[in-house]
Amino acid sequence: xxxxxxADAAVLxxxxxxxxxxxxxxxxxxxxxxxxxxxxxxxxxxxxxxxGWFTIALTLVFGALIGIVAVYAWSRxxxxxxxxxxxxxxxxxxxxxxxxxxxxxSLLYEVVRRGVQGLSWEFFTSDARGVVGGGGAEHAIVGTxxxxxxxxxxxxxxxxxxxxxxxxYGRGPLRRALTFFVDVMTGIPSxxxxxxxxxxxxxxxxxxxxxxxxxxxxxxxxxIPIVIRSAEEVxxxxxxxxxxxxxxxxxxxWKTIAKxxxxxxxxxxxxxxxxxxxxxxxxxxxxxxxxxxxxxLNANPFQGRMQNLAVYAYNxxxxxxxxxxxxxDRAWAAALTLIAIVMILNVIARLVYRRYKTETR
Amino acid sequence: MEGRKLxxxxxxxxxxxxxxxxxxxxxxxxxxxxxxxxxxxxxxRRAKTLEAKGVNLYYGxxxxxxxxxxxxxxxxxxxxxxxxxxxxxTFLRSLNRMHELxxxxxxxxxxxxxxxxxxxxxxxxxxxxRLVGMVFQQPNPFPTMSIYDNVAAGLNFNAGKVSKGDxxxxxxxxxxxAHLWDExxxxxxxxxxxxxxxxxxxxxxxxxxxxxxxxxLMDEPCSALDPVATLAIEDLxxxxxxxxxxxxxxxxxxxxxxxxxxxxxxxxxxxxxPGHLVEIGTTEDIFTRPKQKETEDYVSxxxx
Numbered sequence: 001x002x003x004x005x006x007a008d009a010a011v012l013x014x015x016x017x018x019x020x021x022x023x024x025x026x027x028x029x030x031x032x033x034x035x036x037x038x039x040x041x042x043x044x045x046x047x048x049x050x051x052g053w054f055t056i057a058l059t060l061v062f063g064a065l066i067g068i069v070a071v072y073a074w075s076r077x078x079x080x081x082x083x084x085x086x087x088x089x090x091x092x093x094x095x096x097x098x099x100x101x102x103x104x105x106s107l108l109y110e111v112v113r114r115g116v117q118g119l120s121w122e123f124f125t126s127d128a129r130g131v132v133g134g135g136g137a138e139h140a141i142v143g144t145x146x147x148x149x150x151x152x153x154x155x156x157x158x159x160x161x162x163x164x165x166x167x168x169y170g171r172g173p174l175r176r177a178l179t180f181f182v183d184v185m186t187g188i189p190s191x192x193x194x195x196x197x198x199x200x201x202x203x204x205x206x207x208x209x210x211x212x213x214x215x216x217x218x219x220x221x222x223x224i225p226i227v228i229r230s231a232e233e234v235x236x237x238x239x240x241x242x243x244x245x246x247x248x249x250x251x252x253x254w255k256t257i258a259k260x261x262x263x264x265x266x267x268x269x270x271x272x273x274x275x276x277x278x279x280x281x282x283x284x285x286x287x288x289x290x291x292x293x294x295x296x297l298n299a300n301p302f303q304g305r306m307q308n309l310a311v312y313a314y315n316x317x318x319x320x321x322x323x324x325x326x327x328x329d330r331a332w333a334a335a336l337t338l339i340a341i342v343m344i345l346n347v348i349a350r351l352v353y354r355r356y357k358t359e360t361r
Numbered sequence: 362m363e364g365r366k367l368x369x370x371x372x373x374x375x376x377x378x379x380x381x382x383x384x385x386x387x388x389x390x391x392x393x394x395x396x397x398x399x400x401x402x403x404x405x406r407r408a409k410t411l412e413a414k415g416v417n418l419y420y421g422x423x424x425x426x427x428x429x430x431x432x433x434x435x436x437x438x439x440x441x442x443x444x445x446x447x448x449x450x451t452f453l454r455s456l457n458r459m460h461e462l463x464x465x466x467x468x469x470x471x472x473x474x475x476x477x478x479x480x481x482x483x484x485x486x487x488x489x490x491r492l493v494g495m496v497f498q499q500p501n502p503f504p505t506m507s508i509y510d511n512v513a514a515g516l517n518f519n520a521g522k523v524s525k526g527d528x529x530x531x532x533x534x535x536x537x538x539a540h541l542w543d544e545x546x547x548x549x550x551x552x553x554x555x556x557x558x559x560x561x562x563x564x565x566x567x568x569x570x571x572x573x574x575x576x577x578l579m580d581e582p583c584s585a586l587d588p589v590a591t592l593a594i595e596d597l598x599x600x601x602x603x604x605x606x607x608x609x610x611x612x613x614x615x616x617x618x619x620x621x622x623x624x625x626x627x628x629x630x631x632x633x634x635p636g637h638l639v640e641i642g643t644t645e646d647i648f649t650r651p652k653q654k655e656t657e658d659y660v661s662x663x664x665x
Binding site for chain 1: 459464487497501505
């Protein structure tokens with residue numbers, strides 16, 4: 001037995017049916033959410049100022065809360081409960097996004113504001129050898145690029161070949177075990193990677209050894225799992241029908257991978273590698289252990305200590321010279337340079353992706 | 362003439378080669394006769410025969426196709442028809458050893474290409490696929506390659522050093538053979554994925570023929586295409602059989618009737634049971650006087 005339809009069902013107009021359940025017929029003006037939010041912020045600022053507790057953070061928090069409640073009540077009165085809920089949730093999600101963005105924007109703002117003061121021609125073109133209160137970070141910039149470059153040279157072939165194995169060849173327990181260990185490797189604390197590289201090289205070169213390449217090895221330990229993971233994802237989305245089309249021409253598997261799968265996945269592979277480099281280029285702890293601290297330019301990863309930007313910033317801050325403020329400025333400038341390098345890598349990744357991406361079904 | 366275009370329904374076909382009418386057909390069961398070229402057949406090239414003997418196909422423990430014995434005759438089009446899931450495509454993929462690429466898939470029985478067992482010891486699956494090419498349901502040109510490189514892909518990958526002139530010649534011949542040359546000759550360097558669906562499928566046929574296989578397998582090559590593009594492909598198939606042995610899986614019974622010389626009907630008793638070959642014969646026989654009730658029900662649109 002189905003219950004009989006409610007008596008008023010028959011008299012509902014098509015219009016009210018189209019509007020949906022619980023609709024009251026009205027619509028808020030399009031500026032309503034912003035208007036309510038603005039009003040709530042002004043109200044909160046005024047109220048907090050009157051109480052003598054005014055801060056920007058408090059105003060934003062209370063303003064957002066009051067704004068959401070106001071829009072909900074207003075919409076409920078005019079539009080009905082369902083749309084009111086929709087508006088309130090939309091605003092809550094937008095606020096959550098704003099909260100998530102806040103640290104990032106604040107960080108960028110702060111680094112740029114403080115970093116530009118330390119930037120100068122000298123910062124990029126001279127090292128800090130034998131200078132008091134001056135000098136630049138050329139040795140750290142070169143060191144960062146050399147160490148990260150060598151780490152990429154080690155990690156990219158290993159990572160991509162491992163991903164090819166996992167996605168194209170691997171079967172059964174070995175494949176599962178490797179996937180598991182890659183996951184474990186992703187979680188290795190970076191200082192452990194540094195100590196591992198140090199212990200490895202100590203075996204051959206004796207205690208106290210510090211070289212650029214050791215830092216690259218340490219960073220590779222961190223980078224390889226990232227490259228494997230991203231490359232595996234990219235290879236997975238190369239459609240199987242392309243592999244089959246190649247096999248049907250009488251192409252061996254390795255050639256199918258080299259000539260069809262990898263070119264199709266090229267854009268995604270490059271993007272993954274760039275993001276992996278961006279992820280490791282700012283590592284500090286493992287490099288502190290493996291490449292050491294040094295004031296002069298050294299571009300040879302196989303000989304002697306090598307400075308890098310993260311350790312440079314740390315060091316300028318921890319043990320400033322006679323002119324403390326100049327040291328602090330240089331630390332911030334190094335941080336800004338590091339962020340710029342990461343940003344450039346990301347932009348390159350985007351451009352490569354856009355230029356070489358292939359449409360696959 | 363082998364090369365005549367088979368247009369319209371089988372009923373309008375004339376059959377000049379009466380002597381080959383019933384020769385190599387067999388029902389599911391032991392093959393009693395190896396196919397021999399029917400006398401009087403005129404063909405541009407003598408392609409090779411494919412014979413399946415007692416072929417059983419499995420996906421892991423699942424028995425997908427049971428005990429198929431049939432002959433795919435040279436320079437003819439053999440259509441494989443039957444309801445979905447009855448193993449037509451699986452069987453087709455076993456004919457160039459693509460079936461075993463699916464993890465867990467296995468094959469029992471023998472398949473002979475011109476008398477040689479393609480599943481025999483010492484046979485390289487890659488070499489089998491050079492002789493038995495395949496065209497897929499979805500047009501699948503390589504997205505990173507130009508039209509030219511798509512057609513030349515088989516040569517680029519597998520033929521060692523081929524001179525530019527030879528390659529140009531093969532590309533032009535294949536594209537002409539696929540009735541695509543006039544449409545693309547001015548934009549050979551453009552991506553193959555920029556063509557329409559029907560053009561892409563003809564490009565894939567050109568790619569498959571560029572390596573000069575003996576047999577062409579086609580897995581529902583027109584199911585993603587509109588009727589006009591379908592007709593273009595069917596015309597092409599009628600041309601291609603001058604040079605190749607062709608097996609085509611189709612769900613479209615008119616297509617089987619129009620485009621094929623022989624038809625094999627596959628069926629399965631119920632879902633979960635293996636598919637099997639019910640009957641094979643000339644297309645005319647299968648559609649007008651099938652020996653099995655099942656076949657008659659299927660081709661006339663009555664089931665059960």
